[in-house]
Amino acid sequence: MSSQTKPDRAIAAADGCGVRTTKNGPQSGISREERPMSGLSRRLLLAGVALCCSLPAFAQSWPQRPVTVVVPQPAGNSPDVMCRLITEKLSRTFGQQFVVENRPGAANLVGTQAVARAAPDGYTFLFATSAALVTNPYTFKKLPYDPVKDFIPVAMVAKSNHVLLVNPEVKANTLPELIKLEKSAPGSLSLAVDGARNLSGLIAQAINKSAGTGFVLIPYNTTTNAVQDAISGRIQVTIQSASIAEAFIKAGTLRYLLPLQVPNGSTPCRTFPRLRRCCKASISRAGSCSWPRPVLPLTSSRN
Structure with missing residues (x-):
């Protein structure tokens, strides 16, 4: 043109x-x-x-x-x-x-x-x-x-906001509880991401750095495979966009802990309005919005 x-x-x-x-x-x-x-x-x-x-x-x-x-x-x-x-x-x-x-x-x-x-x-x-x-x-x-x-x-x-999801068998209902669980057995929890340089990978690395955790990051080529492995329990945690996560949350096959938002917390995730903002969970640098x-x-x- x-x-x-x-x-x-x-x-x-x-x-x-x-x-x-x-x-x-x-x-x-x-x-x-x-x-x-x-x-x-x-x-x-x-x-x-x-x-x-x-x-x-x-x-x-x-x-x-x-x-x-x-x-x-x-x-x-x-x-x-x-x-x-x-x-x-x-x-x-x-x-x-x-x-x-x-x-x-x-x-x-x-x-x-x-x-x-x-x-x-x-x-x-x-x-x-x-x-x-x-x-x-x-x-x-x-x-x-x-x-x-x-x-x-x-x-x-x-x-689209990103959401932190866990397999329903994971004994944590909040991000602080998940952090505590990981620190009690370092390296025991795997976190599915879409690549180290993509948004979910950057968020996961920010969580590890900010919270001092050691989640094992597992890169996946497709969202479908990452979600399927999280549902089956092959991996325990994943970060997905709210648009992808919503159906699985409603079906009860995955459980969400909190939405990950822009760092200043100014934009609430309206899909899951009752969740605490990311900044209130002491991981303020782990926000994102695609x-x-x-x-x-x-x-x-x-x-």
Whole structure:
């Protein structure tokens, strides 16, 4: 595209459509037919409208062919589920296919780099994660892309808190109790993460450092495998987005201890409102909030 949409204009366009960022993603493990459209799924689909509204007005003839939306994480992970809900709505709205392409690997680097190198013609989007654009510059000495110079933000589509989950057999009902349990038998509790450089891995390392614990971090390629092992008891603890965790919590197959929020504790996790804030549990540095959003490769006009 020959016109660039700046972040503030993109967000303003979303607001102009009556759309606000969502608090969570879809419920994992529940079929689309079973999810009430008046709830979370409808808000995510409305985020697709925000994306439509944030596109340049001149591009009324766009798209004239299928559009690729790259997700830099495996199928089934929270960003992938959110992206598929939104692209389904976009396909109906524009009468053209929006194809989701999963390109996971190397802490979101593979998919993100692919989009950075794609032709800036408006037919390749990156469904960017906070890891791809925010934390990777601080956890890698060198990146194969520049998160500021190589992309144009299009719209914010979702926000999701992270939740600390345990197998129901774990004898701890609060984070302090879990910390005490781990310290009583160092190295006895395993914690599933989605990689050392991804958000759950960074949160887990912050907990170990802040609380002086020694949770054994086990990296998983997919959320599905991590959750299944937590349910079976193969690992005892995991950190997942609230959107993924909600269905398992309601089913009683996993138990949550607290939501992990932004460090200042200013944004409560509305999915589980009765839980104490992370900062009150003395792990204030372990907060997080992820925010998938579509971005475009920057046009050659920058040169």
